[in-house]
Amino acid sequence: MPHPTSRLGLIALVVDDYDEAIAYYTGVLGFELREDSPHADGGGKRWVVVAPPGSGEGATCLLLARAVTDHQRSRVGDQTGRRVGFFLYTEDFEAYYRRLTDAGVTIEKPPWDEPYGTVAVFRDLYGNRWDLVQPAAG
Structure with a gap:
């Protein structure tokens, strides 16, 4: 039996705070705020979704989930x-890298070339490690 499409x-x-995270991901990284609505459970929870600029309909997005327990708070910035x-893919590495450095983003490892593309490692406002990647042509 074939697997259904998924x-x-x-x-x-x-994240520590919804508004702080929204400001960072939209202002610094340039992501689009796709949704910000109260969660059905109440209690100040919100459903906050952001996505890289130009992501089409159906693209994978980030759900910014505010930590509410001590265990969750211990994972902020170190989920992995x-x-x-x-992994943030871009078609214009130089422009996006300049955006990050101009905004004071922590660059952990400056750009280098791999067979699969140009890469740099940066940290977001919470310390999560990201690869900025421009895939190799072809």
Whole structure:
């Protein structure tokens, strides 16, 4: 029996504060705010979704999830055991890299070339490690 079509819709990113995270991901990284609405559970929870600029309909987005327990708060900034856990692809590496450096983003490893493209490692406002990647042509 064939598998039904599926896709990744959202990836949860645990954050300290909704508004701080929205300001960073939209202002510094240039992401689009796709949704910001109260969560059905109440209690100040919100459903906050952001996506890289130009992401089409159906693209994988980030769900900014505010940490509410001590265990969740301990994971803010280190959801992946200090590994790079997020990969931001761009068609204009130089412009996006300049955007990051102009905004004072922590560049952990400056650009280098790999067979699959040009890469740099940066940290977001919480310390999560990201690869900025411009895929190689072809």
